Amino acid sequence: MSSTPPEPAIEWPVIDLPLPPPGTMGPPEQYGWLRRQCPLAQVRLPAGATAWYATRYEDVRDLIADPRLIRPTINDWPPRHDRAADDEPGLITMMELDGPRHAALRRALAEPFSVRSIRRRLPRLRRSADRLLDEFVAGGQPGDLVGGFLEPFPLLAMCELVGIPYEDREYFLPRADAALGAILTLDEGRQVTAQLRDYIASLLDRKRRERADDILTELVHACGRGSLDGESVVNFGLSMLVAGYRTSTMFLGDAVVALLTVPGQYARLRDDRGVMPGAVEELLRFIPVMNGVVVLQAVEDIELHGRRIRAGDAVLPVLASANRDERVFADADRLDLCRADNPHLTFGRGAHNCIGAHLARAQLTVGLQALLDRFPDLRVPDGHHPTWDDESPSKSPLTLPVSWCATDAA
Numbered sequence: 001m002s003s004t005p006p007e008p009a010i011e012w013p014v015i016d017l018p019l020p021p022p023g024t025m026g027p028p029e030q031y032g033w034l035r036r037q038c039p040l041a042q043v044r045l046p047a048g049a050t051a052w053y054a055t056r057y058e059d060v061r062d063l064i065a066d067p068r069l070i071r072p073t074i075n076d077w078p079p080r081h082d083r084a085a086d087d088e089p090g091l092i093t094m095m096e097l098d099g100p101r102h103a104a105l106r107r108a109l110a111e112p113f114s115v116r117s118i119r120r121r122l123p124r125l126r127r128s129a130d131r132l133l134d135e136f137v138a139g140g141q142p143g144d145l146v147g148g149f150l151e152p153f154p155l156l157a158m159c160e161l162v163g164i165p166y167e168d169r170e171y172f173l174p175r176a177d178a179a180l181g182a183i184l185t186l187d188e189g190r191q192v193t194a195q196l197r198d199y200i201a202s203l204l205d206r207k208r209r210e211r212a213d214d215i216l217t218e219l220v221h222a223c224g225r226g227s228l229d230g231e232s233v234v235n236f237g238l239s240m241l242v243a244g245y246r247t248s249t250m251f252l253g254d255a256v257v258a259l260l261t262v263p264g265q266y267a268r269l270r271d272d273r274g275v276m277p278g279a280v281e282e283l284l285r286f287i288p289v290m291n292g293v294v295v296l297q298a299v300e301d302i303e304l305h306g307r308r309i310r311a312g313d314a315v316l317p318v319l320a321s322a323n324r325d326e327r328v329f330a331d332a333d334r335l336d337l338c339r340a341d342n343p344h345l346t347f348g349r350g351a352h353n354c355i356g357a358h359l360a361r362a363q364l365t366v367g368l369q370a371l372l373d374r375f376p377d378l379r380v381p382d383g384h385h386p387t388w389d390d391e392s393p394s395k396s397p398l399t400l401p402v403s404w405c406a407t408d409a410a
């Protein structure tokens, strides 16, 4: 470990939000110098607002669990000139809840999201993966693995566990993506938020009448017993639509790209499955999806690295940069499937840390195992490439053309 360099003597200008180089998953090239020279930078976001961008491991670890930073609703941040004082609160998910209601929800969810409970579901997860791969293979090769498997598998896994009908995806997916998108006008935002709330509320009505083995059914019955309030269950349902699958989909997509493009890594995992648990942790560290995805807002002034974060300012603790911090991870930019010491921050820390971490790990493990078993020779065929959305700060392939037989003919 090297000693901490002196604080920057100059006042750094506001920089544009660092983006991954075009045609790659990233990370942005600026991480290294920001960590060394300007660990708390001011960035301008695509929508125009500015935010603090914290890149060092120890800062990110502390900020994400700091009670002086809250999770704002999409109505509270970024600031909008067309916002009226009496606006309805935006989409309220579990992330924006705090205090006793948040604690009660976390208690109710601890068992269904526990390692033990997720482990029980592994055979079912594997059957879902195999079924999707049967359909994918039937389409012939080369095929697009993103549309055929990498997107639907984590979504199906979340839907089955939580009790959201997978068949409804064409209704809720575009609305959930729109609710998350920064380009929404306030009116559009209100509209999709209201539609998603109505969707979850009517689903909960059905769960009250029909018993099923899923988390939403358990939660509506916990409400009946008085241990939880109904609004919190709606907030949880909304969290699943916006946080319960997109990150997993992106991580699984990037994991397959990393394994196929870093020489020897796919074969390494195929030939030694004992490496899998550590390899999954290393992929979670290495994949830079969490590039300013978590947005916090200061409720009081905070001093850091000689700069003052003022109450109301937004702070982005950049988990993906912390995971590449050379002070903590030896040879941090290398994918090392056998890395021994790996305290990555991908699932956050503190009161709002990821409740779905064990499910996400299971999705990565089962998804990769199903691919390695079915396609020992998986590859991106010559002349084909993954495609990416180069405008986005957190990237995963939009399409990934793959072949799986010794010859590329179906």
Ligand code: HEM
Residues within 6 Å of the ligand: 064, 071, 094, 095, 096, 106, 158, 239, 240, 243, 244, 245, 247, 248, 251, 290, 294, 319, 346, 347, 348, 349, 351, 352, 353, 354, 355, 356, 357, 359, 360
């Ligand atoms: C690789 C996949 C995933 C990653 C990297 C990830 C990452 C994170 C992070 C960093 C947080 C903390 C955000 C904050 O501090 O404000 C979080 C919160 C959360 N995640 Fe995940 N997540 C993943 C998958 C999932 C899945 C599969 C689910 C559920 C099906 C899920 C549900 C949640 C929920 C409900 C919260 C909010 C918890 C709270 O506010 O108490 N996540 N996630």
